[in-house]
Amino acid sequence: MLGNAAIAQGAYEAGVKVSAAYPGTPSTEISEYIAKYPEIYAEWSPNEKVAMEVAIGASIAGVRAMASMKLVGVNVASDPLYSIAYAGVNGGLVLVAADDPGIYSSQNEQDTRMVARAAMVPVLEPSDSEEARVFTKLAFQYSETYDTPVIVRTTTRLSHSQGVVHPEERTEIPDKPYVRNIEKNVLMPANARKRHVVVEQRMKQMAEDACAFDINRVEFRDKSIGVITSGIPYQYVREALPDASVLKLGLVHPLPKKLIQEFAAQVDTLYIVEELEPVIEEQVRSWGIPCIGKEIFTVQGEYSANLLRRAILRQEITLETPAQIPQRPPILCPGCPHRSVFSVLKKLKLHGAGDIGCYTLGAVAPLNVLDFNVCMGASISTLHGMEKAKGKEYVQNWVALIGDSTFLHTGVNSLMNMVYNKATGTVLILDNSTTGMTGHQDHAATGKTLQGETTYAINIYHLCKAIGVEYVYEIDAFDIDNLEALLKQETKRDALSVIITKSPCALLKEFVPKGKCIIHADNCKKCGQCLTPGCPAMTKQENGVPKIDAAMCNGCQLCEKRCKFRAIELIPRGKGDKT
Amino acid sequence: METKNVMIVGVGGQGTLLTSRVLGAIALTGNYDVKLSEVHGMAQRGGSVVTFVRYGESVAEPIVEEGQADILIAFERLEALRYMHFLKPDGAVIVNDTRIDPMPVVTGAAKYPEGILETLRQGHRVFSIDATAEAQKLGNSRVFNTIILGMAAQHMGFSKEEWLRVIADTVPPKTVELNQMAFLTGYQHTRQTGEE
CATH class of the missing domain: 3.40.50.920 (Rossmann fold)
Incomplete structure (x- = not known):
């Protein structure tokens, strides 16, 4: 069983009733597995702070609750975490924090144990899938015994390793009665000072008891x-x-x-x-x-x-040297709408203030349009900061680049700030109708819940309008001529504007390619224009004529649009075609 | 039994995870302790991906380290070369004889190495097949990975019947027959590359 599946199994066995999370590698699958248990209410929240607070609310109401997130997600959730550490819990409350030593899919390799020490929250750390199940379960017991939130810390290696697990039955835990207790639960200074004493005693007590814990x-x-x-x-x-x-x-x-x-x-x-x-x-x-x-x-x-x-052993381990060969960095997929948008930005020589998602890959060759990224939602606020530092004209060759899920995560706050503080920058929301990089999770604007049920889909266009952005546009990500004209117009405009480029991620199950592109070698002038966006389905043959891999092509026609000599043609998808 | 170390390497999106699941399941049929380590997230977007599978009496670490792999299953030539140094001296490489250009090659910043199979054969037993072409003959290019798995199965010590049953239990129901055919195609291909 996958480590993350084992964590979900442990939560199930512990009688958890509420689970909330925002997707983030390596934590994502925990929620996807939890969603399979009908006994647990599980949701994708718009960000980790919200997820943590949902779990806290459930705990206050008297049930066992869990929030799960990746390492940097813990930063977003740290505000409620530090506070609830003072107040303590009613139903058992567990935060699963997934660290990423080796930085497989994150911005840094911070250590959640440092956060836990600062927040004065206990941390359990399993070492294989079976322990992931057992420790998660145990974390709820400790949470209730010591009246504290508890962190279960996993790492990429554990979360994404499979090992043998021995599942047990679920224990239904009776809801704890809710009792109003403002001295414990309302953290105004007079109460918080007393709670700090309690927190210190609690940690001392636990440290003493821990000498006899079986898990040590x-x-x-x-x-x-x-x-x-x-x-x-x-x-x-x-x-x-x-x-x-x-x-x-x-x-x-x-x-x-x-x-x-x-x-x-x-x-x-x-x-x-x-x-x-x-x-x-x-x-x-x-x-x-x-x-x-x-x-x-x-x-x-x-x-x-x-x-x-x-x-330790000072052993000399001689190994074959790795072959000196070309690297294979991750790339945008064939048919990715981000590539289309980036090809226009590149043509216009615009700089991108970037964010967190697949589109971060726009930073590298051959697209080279994204100049920096910081954290979730930061594209919009950093662009704003640049404008306030250097003036309106300075940001006329800049745009903020943010995905739909990331915009709803923490980007919308930054956009409110731009409205409020009279910014004039241009924000591109790359709306591919999913949370792409983490493996296609739904979010508040897709119209589907974690379990795939239909729900209200927040309309990003109306959301931007409602907070006061006057110039908001929706455009197909592959409509490159109109996008180019629009970008020229809006980056020069003396007012804030938002351009939502819409086109679904080509890896979505619902995505149906229009067909496959082929090359008419006779018409090809070998100019290489079709190759510049770096589509992985295309290679340049030795004679200079590009070749399209039919198995990989998703028929986005970006190459066709870039060809002035009509050497590329879309063969529309016939009935009964498999892909 | 000494712990068996298997690696599956390829290009993100080629389906290494499904293959590793079949390997995990077959090891469990032998009542072995099994650990698998996978790569999710960013690297899966067309990057170089590696999955480790270890089985034996008792398995501690979930990764295979340099110089320790008994079997290297590579879904693409360049990736076989990239992880070649993980093999034991007598290790076997099962390689899909196909080429997928990485972005530095596409942009012209680097060259795709020539003669990869010959390089691999220096010191290792190499078993290669153009599994993508073989899969197309079976009617679906995506089952190339099961053909490769069939070749690897010859080096792992489980019966053909066990493999076919585990495949039936692991792959999507509609594709069971196709995958079993693909497996047998690979299973019958036992000739070592470069030997008559």
């Missing part, structure tokens, strides 16, 4: 090497040092001080093996316990058994 497990073998570890790195320790003694921590915050002291006293040399930040190591050192950690291990990327063999 001492495995004594040869005592010359002792290792404190947790999560996926535990597996690397077992692989590389099968004879070493191990203190495997299931609860990584707060730490079981006494247990660690006892373990340290029994082994000759103590190593702390943890990916990313030295969170465990620094605490262990602060207690005066000698140990070896980040002086021999990196704070970057994923670990491996070989990394430990080299660092």
Whole structure:
């Protein structure tokens, strides 16, 4: 079972009734699996802050509730997280935070354990799929026992690995009665000061109890090497040092001080093996316990058994050198509407203030239209900041580039700011009717819920109009001539404008290609114009005439539109064609 | 049994995840401990993707490291070359003899290497097939990955009947027969590349 599926299974078994999330690699599948259990109400929320608050509300109402998100999503949700840590819970409340050591699909490799320490929230860290199930379940118990939200921390490697799991039945947990308690739940200063005392006591108590928790497990073998570890790195320790003694921590915050002291006293040399930040190591050192950690291990990327063999055992591992060959970076798909829009931006030499999504790939060759990105929603606000710094004319060769899902996530706030503070920039909303990069999740403007039920679809055009943007346009992403004219007009306009380029993602199940494009070699002048947008279905043959891979072509006709010599033609899709 | 290490590499969107699921399921039929590690998200958009499958009595780490793979299943030539150094000296490469140009090649910034199969054959056992063409003969170019899987099956020690049953349980119901035919096409292709 996939680690993320096992987390969903654990939540199911724990009697969870409400789950909320915003998609984000590597956490996305948790919600997709939870949606399969009819006993759980599960939703995509527009962003992680909302998801966290939905889960908090459910907890206040007395049921077990969960929010799940990726590492940077935790930043968005940290405001409610820090507060609810003070107030505590009614029904068990769990946040699943999926970190990304190695940065497979994120902007950074921040360590959620640091956030948890700052927020004073306990953290459980499973090391395989079965533990993902068991620890998720346990997290709800701890949450209720210690009256605190609990974080289950996973990583890409765990979330996207499969291992053997032994599912159990669901336990139905009776709803807890709601009792009005303003001293606990209304965090005005006088109450919050008292709650801070409670939070500190709670963490101390838990740290003491944690010395006896089963999930903090001492495995004594040869005592010359002792290792404190947790999560996926535990597996690397077992692989590389099968004879070493191990203190495997299931609860990584707060730490079981006494247990660690006892373990340290029994082994000759103590190593702390943890990916990313030295969170465990620094605490262990602060207690005066000698140990070896980040002086021999990196704070970057994923670990491996070989990394430990080299660092701890000083083994020389000679390997074949990797072949020096061309890289294969991710690219926009054939028929992707973003490519069409970017081809126009490139022609007009416009710079893009970017955002988070597939369209981030517009930063690289051959499109090269996106200059920077920061975080979800930042394209619009950074463009605004540039205008306020340098004036209206400065941003006339800039546009903000943001997707539909990202716009609803946190972009709309930034657009309100532009309206309010008299901005004149141009915002492009690349509306492909889905959350693309994470694997096609619905959102508030698609008209479908997480479970695929029909619901109201927020109209992005009317939303922009309603908050006061006077110039709002909708245009087909492949209507490149009109888009070019519109961009020329709007970037020069002395007023804020929003252009919504609409065309569905070519990977959506509902997407039906119009046909396939073919090349008439006789007409081809080998100018290469059709190749400049970088469609992966096209290659240049040795004679200079491009070739279109029929199996890959989605019939978007961008190449056809760029050909002045009518050398490319769409063969419309016939009845009964499979793709 | 010593832990068996298998890697599936290819280009994002080629269907490595389905193949890894079949591998995971077949390993479970042998009552082995199994771990699989996949790549989701950004890399799946046409990037280089790798999936690890490990099975044996007890499996700790979910990844296969350099120099440890028994079998390298490659859905594309360049990707076989990229991960070649993960193979054990006596490891087997099962490679789809097809070429997909990465963007640096398309834009002219890099050249697609020549003679990849010959390079692979230096020190490794290579089994290659143009599975995409074979799949087209079966009527659906997308089942090329099951043909490759059929070739790999010859190196993994489960019976043909077990494979066919696991395929039937794993692939979408409408495609069971097609996938089983594709599997057998690959399973019958046992000749090592470069040997008469």
